[in-house]
Each structure stands twice: as C-alpha cells, then as structure tokens.
Amino acid sequence: MKKLLLFLFVFSITFIITPEKNSAAENLQAIIDSLEEGAVLKLENKTYEGNIVINKPITIIGSDKTVIKGDGTGNVISIKEANVTLKKLSVSHSSMDRNSAEEYAGIKVHTNGNVLEHIKITDSFHGIYLSQAHKNKISYVDIKGMGKGEIAAQGNGFHVYYSNDNLLTHNTIEGTRDGMFFDYANRNESLENNISDTRYGLHYMYSDENIFKKNTFTMNTGGAAVMNSNHLLLEDNHFIVNYGNQSFGLLLLQANDNLIKNNTFYMNQRGIYIDQATRNTIKGNKISQNQIGIELWASSNEQIFTENLITENTIPAVTIGGSGETNLWSQDGKGNDWGSSFPLTDLNQNGIGDFPITYRSSLYQLIEDQELSYLFLKSPALAIYEKMNAVVMDDKVMFNDPHPLAAAKGSRNVLLIGVIGLAAGLILLKGRQILCITFGRNGRKI
Template structure:
C-alpha cells in the first residue's frame, strides 16, 4: 500500500510540473482552452473530436495515427491566433455545404506566422483556406479530394484569399476542384508541389508578383490558369499530360508582364494558350508532343518567345483571330529551336539558322470555328486538308522566327526520352492502366 501511494504521489507531481507536454484529455477543445500561451500539446495515436478553435499561440503535435475529425458542419480546425504550429496530424470531415456564407475547410487560417507541416487532409470542402492571413508556411501537406468526377461539390486543395507573403513547399494535392487557388493574393511563393486530377492545378485570379517554381502538374484538365494576374514568375515547372475539355498546360488570360521560363510542356492538348495578354516573356521552355504547342490569340500583344525548344507537336504554333503581328519570335538575335519540324542550315556554325522560318497554315480557321476540330488533329486527313488549302486558298502566317536556333546534335532525343520516362513513371505511380484522352472545344470562355 505504501508503494502504491508513493507511486501515485510521484505521478501527480510529474503531471502538474509539465501539463502541456502530457497527452491531451478526452475533450481536446477544453484542453486547448486551458493551456497557456506558447504551450506544446502532444496528442496520442487516436481520433479526437473537432471542431477546434485555436485562439492562442501553441504547438499541436500528433503521431502517425492521430486524427482530428470534424462533425461535418464547419471547419475542423480554425486558427484564430498567430504563431500556431500544427504537425503530424490527419484532419477530416469538414462541412461540405457549398452554399454556406463561410467556405469551410479542414484547416482555416485567419492569422499570421503559422506553420502547418506533415499534415494529411481528406473529406473536406477546402483542404487549407488562408483568409487575410500572411507570412504562413504550409509544407509537406497531403490533401486528397473526391476526384474529378466530384469536382462541383468540393472546394480547392489550398485556397489563398487576400493573403500575402506565404510559403507553400512540398505539398501533394489530388482530386480537388483546383489544386492551389490564389485570389487577390500577392507575393506568395510555391516550390516543389505536386498537383494532379484537378480542374486547374494552379489558378491565379487578380494575384500579382507571385513565384511558382519547380512544381509538377499532371493529369489535370488544365495545368495552370493565370487570369488577370501580373508580374508572376513561373520557372522550372512540369506540365505533363493535362487533357480534357478546353484543356492546356498553361493559360495566360488577361495576364501581363509575366516570366514563363525553363518549364516543360509535354503531352498536353495545348502546351501554352495565350488570350488577351500583353508583354509576357516565354523563354527557355521545352514544348513537346502536345496537340498544339502554342495557341496564340491575336488579342494578345508583345509576347516574346526566345530560346524555347518547340518540337514534335502536331501543330507547332497557331495564331487565331488575326495575324498576331505584334508578337515577337526572337529576342536580341535569338529565336527558337523548332527541331525537325523546320530543318535549317547553319553554315557559319554560330547556332543561328541562315534563314528565317515562316510557318503558314489554314488550320486557324478550322480551330476557331469548328467545335470538333481537336478530334482530328492527329488524323492523316489533317495533312490532306492543309495541302488542299495551300493550293486553293491563301494561307495565313502563324509565326515568323527571324533567328531560329540550330538544333544541338543529340539533345532532342535525350530530352524526348527523359520526358517519356517522367510521364510513364507518373502514370504508373497513379495506377493508370488506361489513359483516356478527351478532346474539347477551344472556347474563348475559360
């Protein structure tokens, strides 16, 4: 009996000295409310009930099987104090009412300086929603949506609303409406995120001066849609196998002064689609094996295309709605490498073709007018159509590259094999035994 009393006395002393480092009580909200500012709360390998409101600075650390499960009516975790850290949790079951005045999320952040890392989110309307929240860090988060068949009833993986100077790294998002949606959100940075099976992998609306670098988009309807957003840097990203109705690797719509550099556009319906956009620089990109490499509407002016590898596309580039003569296909004497599509000579071995490349085509009218034209882009009938129109009608100039680049020997095959390898690995990892490609209309309304 004495030994038992001594044990209980020692245990109670230990618990009282460090209460914030002991396991949470059954009522997690009550435990959070009882903690002091800056406390560290360690959770067990079990499921805790949401919905939680965190209104003080603290660190919440889970284990491999720690789950915070909401009641299905609101946000599972609402962060309403700055400098909160969430780590090693699974968050599920937010409210799914798309008509609610508040857009619910697995984790909703209203404050600054928070960190969310190594967290998994499922069965939630939005995965993470930042609302007027700045200087937060979201990294190594896995967000699982309901898949493309259920896009309408759900929200976005990461939704950034009037939120600036946030950092997003190494996150994986699959099957949500849009992967990452930025709305009036400036000066955010996103690195090495992987987004698949969404409507738009990346969606910018009225968001300026963001950096999006070394991210991968695969099997989305649209890789990245940049709308009404200016002075962005999109660099070293991979846009691979993005197909579907009105699909593209990258869309620039009413987007100005953006830098699109050193990206890979491979096996998309349209590699880059540009409409009503001005002064964008497209430089050093690899645009290969797409239905259309570059689709450029004449409403877009002063684009600069330089140093790109544009090869093995069904149609290398097409200008629709006019001649597009105010766009530039070379810069400072450096044009683009068109691969085997346009053989050229380089007698003085300076890396620049001896003659300009001018591409003429009548396909622009077919693509602009016919809803089903994308169904036939790989058909042998397409070549016959082009040859007939070359004789019967006056073809229009799609582009003129005054300084085309001479192909570096052996480089194209290596690049092609590398891209094929990446695409094959991505498809295998996602367990796709059959890739169904759906072609859609090139609508002006995105």
C-alpha cells in the same frame, strides 16, 4: 455503521467526479483552452473530436495515427491567433455546405506566421483556406479530394484569399476542384508541389508578383490558369498530360508582364494558350508532343518567344483571330529551336539558322470556327485538309522566326529521355490504362 456510511459517501462522490475528469481530458478543445501561450501539446495515436478553435500561440504535435475529425458542420480546425504550429496530424470531415457564406475547410487560417507541416486532409470542402493570412509556411501537406467526378461538389486544395507572402512547399494535392487557387493574393511562393486530377492545377485571379517554381501538374483538365494576374514568375515547372475538352498546360488570360521560363509542356492538348495578354516573355521552355504547341490569339500583344524548344507537336504554333504582328519570335538575335519539322542550315556554326523560318497554315480557321476541331488534330485527314486549302486559298502565316536556333548536339536526345522518364513515372503512379485511353499506343491519340 457511521464508517460504512462515510465510505459509501466518499465512493459515490468519487464515482460522480471521475467520469467528468476523464471526459474533460478527452475533450481536445478543453485541453487547448487550458494551455498557456507557447505550450506544446503532444497528441496520442487516436481520433479526437473537432471542431476546434485555436486562439492562442501554441504547438500541437500528433503521431502517425493522430486524427482530428470534425462533426461535418464547420471547419475542423480554425486558427484565430498568430504563431500556431501544427505537425503530424490527419484532419477530416469539414462541412461540405456550398450554400453557406462561410467557406469551410479542413484547416482555416485567419492569422499570420503559422506553421503547418506533415498533415493529411481528407473529406473536406477546401483543404486549407488562408483568409487574410500572411507569412505562413505550409509544407508536406497531403490533400485528397473526391476526384474529377465530384469537382463541382467540393472546394480547392489550397484556397488563398487576400493573403500575401506565404510559402507553400512540397505539398501533394489530388482530386480537388482547383489544386491551388489564389484570389487577390500577392508575393506568395509555391515550390515543389505535385498536383493531379483537378480542374485547374493552379489558378491565379487578380494575384500579382507570385513565384511558382519546380511544381508538377499531371492529368488535370488544365495545368495552370493565370487570369488577370501580373508580374508572376513560373519557372522549372512540369505540365504533363493535362488533357480534356479545350484543355491546356498553361493559360494566360488578361495576364501581363509575366515570365514563363524553363518549364516543360509535354503531352497536353495545348501546351501554352494565350488570350488578351500583353508583354509576357516565354523563354527556354520545352514544348513537345502536344496537339498544339502554342495557341496565340491576336488579342494578345507584345509576347516574346525566345530560346524555346518547340518540337514534335501536331501543330507547332497557331495564331487565331488576326495577324498578331506585334508578337516577337526572337529576342537579342535568338529565336527558337523548332526541331526536325523545320530543317535549317547553320554554315557558320554560330547556333543560329542561316534563314528565317516561316510557318503557314489554314488550320487557324478550322480551330477558330469549330470547337470540336481539337478532337481531330491527330487524324490523318488533317494533312489532306491542309493540302486542299493550300491549293484553293492562301495559307496564313502563323509565325515568323527570324533567328531560329540550331539544335545543340545531343540536346533533343536528353529531352526525349527526360520526358519518357516522366511519362513512365506517370504510368506507374496513375495507371497505364488511363494514359492508353487518352493517348493510345506510344503516346499517340487513336
């Protein structure tokens, strides 16, 4: 009898303790808290409960089906210690509360020197939020928002706040408010990211000395908005089919001393839009098939446009609000290639046209006075409007290029092949119907 009672006692103790141990083993926060600094935690192919806080330098590695799902009340993952590494995770379900003082995110980083790679983030207000976090590396992150219809109800793909010297590379962002938003963030590098279906693919506010190279913006309301930010380098990026009311490939607003180099602006409502900006250099870009190639407000001074290919736009360039006489359309004797719309001779075969190109137009007044004028820039009535105004009033000079470039043999064909290839890729990725609705057949508005 005593043996039976002893057996029942041991069995009952085991029954009570075992579930507690199993529960602790499944509690991700408890596991993290039990680790030593520098430990490597490998997660299984299953869903773990957030929200978790990482407060020691550790490495967490998941697998193809590892999910960390928040409870919808905060950040799914908060990193509050430096030198943390996260790899191969799916993260979802942060708080979507827009009225909280906290800016919630799938992953919120408060520290320096962390590595985040091969991560998928969905169903979160911001995707990744860097808050006073420096020298982090974020790569191969896929962030999906709720789409354009829900832009106002969500945050940004990357929100970089008072954070410097970070590297963001090979990331994909779709359907968030802004793709990448930099606020008082300096010396960050963004390389080879793909951003689509957002309000602004890139948005800089009070952020200086950043580098943005080899990124692709497609089907955003605005490709990149650079505001109150200086000494940036935007190079080798593609701004393609960024289209909507008052849309643009690139906006420079109160932005100074920036270098815009070797980018492609293709099939945007406005390729480049410049307002209240000073001393920016626009060099070597391909600006093609936009409704307006360059819209330049006279509040902007000392821009330099040189060695750009500006061709097959409905309006190549327009100056609005004044003369804009301090802006230059050539540098060191090299102007721009204006394509077949401005035939030129080059008798001495030095690559420079023998005569300046001056473009006059009355459309600036229409664009300045009527916000809806952009809707009619593809209309056949546009040419009639120009001819009528040329008779009754003097057209205004939009630009004067003293040293226009003669096209290098075959260069325009190479550009055409390249942009057609990019457009074909868009059709495959985004759907033929979207492009046809926006531009009509053969890429033309109907």
